Amino acid sequence: MEVQDQESLGRWDGLCSRDISSRTEAMENICEEVMRKVEAIGPMPALDPSSPASGSLPGSDLNDILAHLLMLSRRCPFEDVRRQCVRLLQGIQDLGVRIPRPLGNGPSRFIPEKEILHISKVDTRTRSIFEDAFAALGRLDNISLVMGFHPQYLESFLRTQHYLLQMDGPLALHYRHYIGIMAAARHQCSYLVNLHVNDFLQVGGDPKWLNGLNEAPQKLQQLGELNKILAHRPWLLTKEHIEGLLKAEEHSWSLAELIHAVVLLTHYHSLASFTFGCGITPEIHCDGGHTFRPPSLSQYCVCDIANGNGHLNHHDDWLGNQVMDGSDMSGEVEVLMERMKHLQECRDDEEASQEEMATRFEREKTESMLVVTAEDEECVPSRDISRHFEDPSYGYKDFSRRGEHVPTFRAQDYSWEDHGYSLVNRLYPDVGQMLDEKFQMAYNLTYNTMATHKDVDTSMLRRAIWNYIHCMFGIRYDDYDYGEINQLLDRSFKIYIKTMVCSPEKTTKRMYESFWRQFQHSEKVHVNLLLMEARMQAELLYALRAITRYMT
């Protein structure tokens, strides 16, 4: 079986080439092989077209290939490959073989397929980025397609991700993917888990590890705790956690490895947020992406990987009764712009008192919690917080609940630019630079438009979103008036942000649709990018601060 995997790996490789002739050659080989397989199984496919268990049939190998072909026919940035794949699939169908159909509509459940840039109609720059991504991974994932709205960012994102996963680094390749799986599983993000399970196996990872974290090496198991805390309550991270990882005798981590792991964990936590926030659909060739298998979670229980046994409490979809007051949304954009303008002008004359400023942060923090937690309370009436500390399957708990115990993180005292960057770059060269570029790219990205309006300075809005997310993680900027958040972010938007950042698995299409109704999808994706990067930075700051404290 493994030999076959290897073989099939090589089979698709040729298609990633930028050289058209070698692509053609690779395509011909594939055609031949597929035809041979089709002839070999002859009458098989007609047998049982509806069986979902076809994975165990001898035809499964062929099915995988067909699924891959289907993916290529839709997602390959090279036009010739797409065309030939379509032709080949048709040819097979004509032979009476059942061919797969993609499930779902396009890369995202939330965004209509026609809104997303079609692979054949992108500008040269985006195409070049897509081709790069395709050449590096042999696929173009749905995340990249959705991010394709913002090619500048996508380039930076892919470069960083590629470096983290494939280039020189302290951790072995399969470790990297496994850490990615761990992080994504924390949020039950089956999309990312599936993707990286494949990658993990491809780079020679031990399939046994996938049965659960307790099958993985001790060293990775120890990372579970860090993963858990970082994902849900990063403010609880202390230098003792770091010390525990670094001083575990033969299972101990080196500082460089730890930094790598931390960057990976935070990357995948926030990517999980993006995945849910944009409703990314399963890859066509993965489970659930086409009709060969039922559209369910993967065969691997994601929870097992996250923490061995636990399950998060699935609350009812509380959003049902949480939907907007339904007030007129028609002038939403205009109102928002008006407020921004007002804030801009008023800042100088209307001087809020210092005490007022100080309390605004607390209020915003508390209110941000109330947005969601009212319903939370109902679901779990008797909450014993201390029990949750020990429960390995704990989820996000509001920062402000224990605000008394956990001091506010002052952004001025430990910032990414001054402190975090230096630490990361010291221990994992170049990555600090890449992350720095990525953060700046996300933070500064603007087209000076809002919905249909042009030439708008959106910096205030972007800053509000960024700081609101950091506020949820207890990070305070002294020089920010948190009253602005209340003015600029309405309730439905706050709900979306809060859900996406804190428990992304609960994001629903309704939530996505109910905020900023007049804005375009690309702008909503932009918001998602902001959320993702802000979350990643918040987590990183806590982790790096703990490491710094350990080092001093």
Place this chain on the structure above:
Amino acid sequence: MDKMSRVTTGLSSNAVSGRTMFCHLDAPANAISVCRDATQVVVAGRNIFKIYTLEEEQFVEKLNLRVGRKPSLNFSCADVMWHQGDENLLATAATNGAVVTWNLGKPSRNKQDQLFTEHKRTVNKVCFHPTETYMLLSGSQDGFMKCFDLRKKESVSTFSGQSESVRDVQFSMKDFTFAASFENGNVQLWDIRRPDRYERMFTAHTGPVFCCDWHPDDRGWLATGGRDKMVKVWDMTTNRAKEIYCVQTIASVARVKWRPEKKFHLATCSMMVDHNIYVWDVRRPFIPFATFEEHKDVTTGIVWRNQHDPYCLLSGSKDSTLYQHMFKDATRPVDKANPEGLCFGLQGDLAFAAKESLISSDTNRKPFPGGDRRYPIFFFKKSDPTEQFAHVSSALSVFETNLDCNRMDSFVKTAQLYLLSGKPFAELCDHNAKVARELRRPQVSTTWTMLRIMFSDPANLTTSGLNHSLSKLGSLPLMNSFSMKEIGLGTESRLERSKGESRQDNIHLEPGNSYISNNNEENEETEGSEGQAEYMFGDAELDDDDLYSMEHDNQTEEQEYTLPQEAFQLRHEIMDNPSAPEHLQQDKSDSPHVSGSEAEVTCLTPIESFSLISISQPLYCPDLPASFFCPIVREMLSYYAEKGDVQMAVSVLIVLGDRIRKEIDDLTQEHWYTSYIDLLQRFKLWNVSNEVIKLSTCSAITCLNQTSTTLHINCSNCKRPMSNKGWICDRCHQCASVCAVCHHVVKGLFVWCQGCSHGGHLEHMMNWLKSSPHCPAGCGHLCEYT
């Protein structure tokens, strides 16, 4: 008033101008500043804002400026500055974007004077003009700098950097110029009277420039420090800012301050990781001139106590302490630095530099033929001897290599000829022994042979019962089937006895003895001159046997002479008698006690030391597991490594592989491997070094050839970096690497001329340049293929 603990240290006894001392603050400090007469210092931080007076022995808290019921963010200071003219005037930069001035002359408890809230983001820096009393400058995260006239309620001018956040602003000493450093790496020069645009801008660092400082005397010099761990000194008097000095530190530079009265000295502290304060001489950027190591967390503020006193430095830190550092207590890294330098030249010459005194005292040393060159490394005109770097002048001696004792030739040959894998263990050992012998290294050669014997297969047969029976079977036919040469048999039986393992053997020995005696006689009759000698030895040996002197020592001595002969005999026997090989073969593989003979059989030229092995093996080996030897081998390897022959240690380690690996701790192994690999690479034995890396079992070593396997290239057309494939450019969509000979794209090895940069397929280029000296691309360059 808050409780304050005062501690003074007794580092210095009775200094005139103060001593190294510190006091605990209640909270981490962000910045400090001294008043003009150097008697008071203000400490500002997120939760602290206090004034301390500097007394002879201690700091005394004089005033707490943090008053009021509710803590306001206006007290949360990022920076503080004491006015240099008016000792009642202070300015702070608050993290919430406020610029606050404080008047200590106010009668009320709250000394806050003016509040400017014009900045939208954190203010990183405030700076008073050195001479204009009412002029205050601020630099903020929002990218603006503002100039305030303290007599007015608002700023008088705003300077827009048009780049990113402002990290530092500093007035030049004498005129109206100020420098501003930015988060994006730029430094701008402004005239305070012209807020419309900067006078000059240049990129000083990659990444944020955290600090800058004008030279107190030389008005043209500006020092900048950045996240890129560099301190740079710029000469601003020329048209273009010119970098004149650069100091590379080990962490991002948070503050930089010129040292008073010392033209080339400056003090730095870092933002992260490193807690020390360094004083550098910019002309000697490789080693700090002095270091203050007192702080336990990063230092956030440094200031020279007095503008005319270069010996006293104050510092505040995140570890909540305020220090006064005296120069006489500073650590001088230069004292700890090794003043001797040693370097090998290409041809094996050795250059050695040391203090003059050291060299001249040694009269035996021969100076370099070209004259003993002396290079005074550093020289200071200033007279203060305690202050400057020690007056060092060094002598450089160069020693030429004596060609005769050039040991490294054999190192290279050995490295090339040794086989480390690919053959059975025994063959590898034999091969390597042979290599060593040919290079006239008998000890090494012997070691290899010894190793082979110790760890060869027969030795692995550990069941002693089996051994017995086999040895019996093996020896009996030997004695019975053909008239064995007396010495061969003699040794054999004797060996068995020496083992002393069982009665059977001993019994069995008796007839052997008788045979031997018979054979001796026979031998005398039948064999020629060759036999004579054998007989002699054999006889002696038999005597021993007769005397029943079976002490091992004794026998060892004996056998040094006998065994080589025995080897001859046996081999001779094999050739003589066709039936013998079978037995021998069987013996070799099955019976441990014959494996000794095997060694001798295969070895064509027995040399003296050889016999040593032949004894030790049959004496101890047969019933001993190979692991028995591990401690010895381990010692032996350590011995070689200690002696400097790490080549031997590593080669044996690789050849023995699992047999010995577990015996030696990983760190030692790694150390050996790295040393050997380093040596190999110095001799450009890349292939060998890679083989060693590949064969090593240390994970730290095997990963060596997996790093930096990326080669970055630029497109030959558009000169931009090629990110993807090495042979086609993403941007200009041209094939970048086309073979100059066949004009096809090169996808594998691409070889090119370093002169004209044309090239192509390795094979094509080789062929082409065999026939023509010119470049195949027709550029006229005379390429050379080596």
